[in-house]
Amino acid sequence: MARRTLITVVMALTLAAIPMAARAGAAIHARGLMSDLQATASNPTDGAWATVTAVGRNGRTVVVLNVKHLDVTAAGTTLGAHVHVGPCVGGDGAAAGPHYNSTGQPPTLVSPETEVWLDFQISDEGTGHAIAMVPFEIPAGGAQSIVIHALPTNPATGAAGTRLACIGVGF
Numbered sequence: 001m002a003r004r005t006l007i008t009v010v011m012a013l014t015l016a017a018i019p020m021a022a023r024a025g026a027a028i029h030a031r032g033l034m035s036d037l038q039a040t041a042s043n044p045t046d047g048a049w050a051t052v053t054a055v056g057r058n059g060r061t062v063v064v065l066n067v068k069h070l071d072v073t074a075a076g077t078t079l080g081a082h083v084h085v086g087p088c089v090g091g092d093g094a095a096a097g098p099h100y101n102s103t104g105q106p107p108t109l110v111s112p113e114t115e116v117w118l119d120f121q122i123s124d125e126g127t128g129h130a131i132a133m134v135p136f137e138i139p140a141g142g143a144q145s146i147v148i149h150a151l152p153t154n155p156a157t158g159a160a161g162t163r164l165a166c167i168g169v170g171f
Contacts, residue, residue: 028054034067034148034165037093044074044122045148045165052146052169056137065118065146067128074122080149080160081118081130083171087144093163100143100171102136110158117153118146119160143171 030052034045047069054063065081085105086097101107102114113135120128145168151161 026055026057028052028056028170030146030167030169032167034167035088035090037088037091037096037147037163037166039091043150043164044071044077044079046071048148048165050146050165050167052167054138054169054171059137060133060135061116061137062131062133063116063118063146065120065128065130067120067148068126070122070126070128072122072124072126075124075126076121078119078121078152079128079164080151080153081120081146082149082153082158082160083116083118083138083143083169084145084147084166085143088147088166088168093147093166096145096147096163096166099158100138102134112155115158117158119152138171140171143169145169 034048034050048067049069050067052065083100084096085100086095089095098105099115103109116132116134118130118132120130122128145166147163148165149160150164153160
């Protein structure tokens, strides 16, 4: 619970740094049961729910991801999560397309400054939380989802393994 409070405080402080007039109507929210991208295989995200808040203004974007109902037997496991350009389609991880990358597709640079990386560790309570602030705004329609992957993000390549679950986000 303390980590969730910390994330809420960080988000509030970050938003406070953006002028009120600039952020009016800029928040994007998504919430619900995550689409299972591996319907034939059991994984820690089966039955998980997520909430997402994203705010993009003044050349930067803040994204907060909270996930609950994760498998508690996987506590301590770190999962990768990223903003993707395509939609969530249950059983079809490829439908989410590549990571959103501010340098375009194909990306010329893969890093936490050109993509939104939201890796989190599964807690003993079956929750996961992540926050990312990036130095770019995602244009309207530029991305459609956040995908949770089986592995932590490889900092050299941006890869994070098999796509497990997805939540649609109307960026």
